[in-house]
Amino acid sequence: MAPCPRVGTHRGPLALGALPERARRVRRAAARPRILHPRARLLPGRTLGVEVAYRPASLPLEADARVGNGTLYGNDTALPTAEARLDLDLGRTREGDHRADRYGLRLGVGGSLGTVFDRAGVALTPAAGFAFDRAPVVSGTRWLAEAHLLAHAGPVQLLVEAAFARESRERDDDGNPATPRVALAAVESGGVSAELAWMVVGAHRTPAAWPGEGGRRWGAVEVAGRYERVYSHAAAADVTPAGTHAGALAVRWWAPRWVTVALAAYAYRYGQAPLEEPGVTASWLALLRVGLSLR
Secondary structure (H helix, E strand, C coil): CCCCCHHHHHHHCCCCCCCCCHHHHHHHHCCCCCCEECCCCCCCCCCEEEEECCCCCCCCCEEEEEEEEECEEECCCCCCCHHHHHHEEEECCCCCCCCCCCCEEEEEEEEEEEEEEECCCCCCCCCCCCCCCCCCCCEEEEEEEEEEEEECCCCCCEEEEEEEEEEEEEECCCCCCCCCEEEEEEEEEEEEEEEEEEEECCCCCCCCCCCHHHHHHHEEEEEEEEEEEEEEEEEECCCCCEEEEEEEEEEEECCCCCCEEEEEEEEEECCCCCCCCCCCCCCCCCEEEEEEEEC
């Protein structure tokens, strides 16, 4: 298969929601429940640019490269960002109808490199929107490395993701834009997560299938658990780092068509209490979600 170019406002190859499953697959079928936030937002969002995708017919590989405007937080600057991703894709995780395969494996790496000017750095936000983390202002080179593994074994799915970001900083110390700015120590952010899901009743997970269609007359049931350890803006003596250990449990019901309902419980332990609530170092949340697919 020859390289396939795309131009427009696509989500890049590293976009949240596009990993490890491509965004077009998520649109065709409801994505697995991402049951836990904080989302460290280490990955680029929607940008305007040019993307090249390569899918060789003879090899189980997927490669994507993209150059477009935007930053780790989305389309908020005209400065360009380059992104690339390479995946090994075997068995049930491959694109197409592979529901007959009992096992599947997707293993990949990616990276992002860009430049920003006086923008907020990586910050952590839990599902309830509790802003316990204050991001420093970053300026200069910003890069990210990530790795992901998605494994299927019958009704069980395992997802492991890791990411690391380094953001440069500088400041204007004399008020004169014509003079060079003073370089400051760079900040680093990163995290790792593991999610295990079990389809108790219903069809085994495949990228392009609605789980409820293969279940009983009343649909399918999935249970999942997730753990995350993330930290942000560390490695600089003049910036207070932040971080959290977080876990979640969820139960999700998939109707035979269109509707899904999920109940999730979240627990967080913060490494640094926020300025507004100096005594708060832990929180919890119960959340009910109802989804509707109009595919």
